[in-house]
Amino acid sequence: MSLTDPTFNYQLLAEQIKKHGIELGFQQVGITDTDLTEAENHLNNWLAKKHHGNMDYLAKHGSIRSHPDELHKGTIRVISLRLNYLPAKETFDQVQTDPTAAFISRYALGRDYHKMMRKRLKKLTQFIESKTGVFSHRVFVDSAPVLEKALAEKAGLGWIGKHTNLINREAGSWFFIGEIYIDLPLPTDTAVDEHCGDCTACIDICPTQAIIGPYQLDARRCISYLTIELNDSIPVEFRKAIGNHIYGCDDCQIICPWNKFSTVTTESDFLPRHHLDTATLIELFNWSEEEFLKRLEGSAIRRIGYQKWLRNIAIALGNAPKSAKTKAILVNKLLNTEPMVKEHIQWAIKEQEITN
Numbered sequence: 001m002s003l004t005d006p007t008f009n010y011q012l013l014a015e016q017i018k019k020h021g022i023e024l025g026f027q028q029v030g031i032t033d034t035d036l037t038e039a040e041n042h043l044n045n046w047l048a049k050k051h052h053g054n055m056d057y058l059a060k061h062g063s064i065r066s067h068p069d070e071l072h073k074g075t076i077r078v079i080s081l082r083l084n085y086l087p088a089k090e091t092f093d094q095v096q097t098d099p100t101a102a103f104i105s106r107y108a109l110g111r112d113y114h115k116m117m118r119k120r121l122k123k124l125t126q127f128i129e130s131k132t133g134v135f136s137h138r139v140f141v142d143s144a145p146v147l148e149k150a151l152a153e154k155a156g157l158g159w160i161g162k163h164t165n166l167i168n169r170e171a172g173s174w175f176f177i178g179e180i181y182i183d184l185p186l187p188t189d190t191a192v193d194e195h196c197g198d199c200t201a202c203i204d205i206c207p208t209q210a211i212i213g214p215y216q217l218d219a220r221r222c223i224s225y226l227t228i229e230l231n232d233s234i235p236v237e238f239r240k241a242i243g244n245h246i247y248g249c250d251d252c253q254i255i256c257p258w259n260k261f262s263t264v265t266t267e268s269d270f271l272p273r274h275h276l277d278t279a280t281l282i283e284l285f286n287w288s289e290e291e292f293l294k295r296l297e298g299s300a301i302r303r304i305g306y307q308k309w310l311r312n313i314a315i316a317l318g319n320a321p322k323s324a325k326t327k328a329i330l331v332n333k334l335l336n337t338e339p340m341v342k343e344h345i346q347w348a349i350k351e352q353e354i355t356n
């Protein structure tokens with residue numbers, strides 16, 4: 001068919017795309033136009049305040065991020081899809097309350113989602129092609145300057161909560177988002193209303209006060225940024241507050257009342273590997289670099305590298321209950337680590353020595 005064919009039924013195509021997206025394992029599929037004016041203003045204000053820290057790539061691409069047709073010429077619609085990743089609900093209490101346990105963000109407990117999601121998005125484009133013939137498109141999974149939360153919000157997948165994550169009324173916030181940029185004039189979905197109301201639970205619980213106001217995240221204070229994005233020394237002022245978080249932090253999502261509606265993922269890829277959901281700090285700190293690389297093959301965590309892994313666990317061990325064993329393990333690791341990591345280990349040893 002010709003893409004300019006006025007008789008082509010785009011309404012039907014949109015319904016078929018949504019149905020096929022669900023068959024491919026996504027929990028929801030929405031469609032939006034490409035007007036991101038509001039999100040662009042929010043982004044520019046955020047960047048101007050330097051709240052992005054050292055994530056320079058967020059400021060680098062000019063208007064491309066908020067103008068989908070500049071990133072992929074001809075784009076007039078974006079298909080936004082979400083995929084649940086929460087492996088189990090009951091794991092929070094134990095890891096959150098045991099200071100000898102390692103807390104790893106729930107999204108990173110299993111296999112990295114990028115490849116798997118990309119494959120499914122490609123399958124969906126093949127399905128569309130079988131209905132329309134060749135069309136211009138590009139798939140994205142957290143891989144390019146894309147305002148994915150703003151697009152998902154416009155496509156009706158949820159609203160951006162005060163903690164700046166996307167929340168769905170029926171499914172909470174434990175899901176990944178992917179996009180397909182297309183040149184087909186599909187009918188668009190309607191954004192849903194915001195349902196945070198008077199709640200401020202995520203703002204109140206944040207260990208480092210990174211949510212400096214509703215919908216305002218200062219990434220430089222956020223534990224996810226500090227433990228994953230930041231390559232240098234973690235500022236001392238945040239180290240106590242980091243507690244046992246060694247890779248990311250889910251506190252704002254765990255406290256969010258809408259997550260009582262979340263459902264556990266059916267994807268075996270997202271189930272915890274190497275019992276990362278229950279591992280102790282000492283156990284993980286004792287991994288050699290070879291063990292780190294081997295055991296975290298196919299995991300998002302591997303990308304931070306062994307030295308940052310040790311840096312993060314050293315802080316958590318400094319915050320752990322005082323014990324001669326912990327101190328000895330820290331002292332032992334002082335050998336063969338980079339100066340930046342060494343400084344964190346020395347800090348942790350001092351914390352272990354402080355008498356209350």
Ligand code: SF4
Nearest residue numbers: 161162196199202256
């Ligand atoms: S914890 Fe409350 S304020 Fe924060 S995102 Fe959830 S509903 Fe909104």
